Amino acid sequence: MIYFDNAATGGFKPVSVVSAVTAALHVCANPGRSGHKLSVACMERVYACRRQLCEFFGGYSCDRTIFTKNCTEALNIALLGTLRAGDKVVTTFAEHNSVLRPLQYLEDMGVEVQLAPLSQRGDIDLAALAKMVCAETKAVVITLASNVTGTAPDVKKLRSAIPPRTLLICDGAQACGHIKIDMKECGIDALAVAGHKGMYGIQGSGALLFSERLDPAPLLYGGTGSQSFNLHMPDFYPDRLESGTVNYPAIASLAEGVLHLKSHFNEERDKLTHLTSLLIERLNDLPFVRAYSRPNPFGIAAFSMEGYDSEQAAYRLSEEFSICVRGGLHCAPLMHEALGTSDSGLIRASLSPFNTEREIDLFVSALKTMSAG
DSSP: OEEOBTTTSOSOOOHHHHHHHHHHHHSOOOTTTOOSHHHHHHHHHHHHHHHHHHHHTTOSOGGGEEEESSHHHHHHHHHHTTOOTTOEEEEETTOOHHHHHHHHHHHHTTOEEEEEOBOTTSOBOHHHHHHHOOTTEEEEEEESSOTTTOOOOOHHHHHHHSOTTSEEEEEOTTTBTTBOOOHHHHTOSEEEEETTTTTOOOTTOEEEEEOTTOOOOOSSOSOOSSOTTOSSOOSSTTGGGOOSOOOHHHHHHHHHHHHHHHHHHHHHHHHHHHHHHHHHHHHHTOTTEEEOOOOOTTOEEEEEETTBOHHHHHHHHHHHHOEEOBOSOTTOHHHHHHHTOTTTOOEEEEOOTTOOHHHHHHHHHHHHHHHHO
């Protein structure tokens, strides 16, 4: 089996991550809910992961580092917990439905939403976006890397082009773990993290980091282990946004993922960038393929193939060649609308540092066989 669907979820995890999850399943208490030693030990591990994430992303404080079950939940908290009727928001055609659907809901509730266009190559047009932002714009919401093509905006340039008071909320699903992100340096007010992709955590892990300029209201209400006498949610973070039992095994995996990245970041970034460039180069050499991605550090290579609908091609690659890719619209309908690929979608191969050049050779060979009939 060749796994080229890492933009959906990381297919292979470092041994240290697997060991951490196994240990958490063998010895697991409810963090922060009881006073016994095991509960306290789990709580300390959770806090350690909070601190690791805050340091890794140049966050603002551990208290404003919230655990979520995925990036989508983090984005919902940032958007639904912050924006109100009458607010103005600018986003882009490159966004995933984890941004577009909450914003559609908010637009129905009275939030004004504007969409910045893309260039002919599918890049976010930062100049056009900046012109759409006015002094009253509450937030700009933008992906740090397209999950379709791997195109990425210059976030520092964007921050300098919009008013200081405008919040910058970023979807880091495809970028986190692959590029260095410093929230304070880039002026990012909220960063949504997918733990199970480039961060090497397991499914069920995610985070939201945010600045003092945001005061998101909770979307979920319930027990926090703090202020149990109070029928209202606590007014302090992280408790205000973390109702119910946290996913301790997932958090343990994320903690190990961060440690792995700290030790291997440069070598794995360089390897993934090399593999992605090689794959796109090989795709461009095929006369029956049109590549929509350019070399990028996120492992993403999207393309169309003559004679095939994208989902039909993905199915045949899986069934006949045991190669896992993704076809379709990738939950990013406006990106495909901008690229003119809404009808047939695109085939997306997405790599990780665990993939090899040999696997790329086999993938290209399979495409040639499919093209031949």
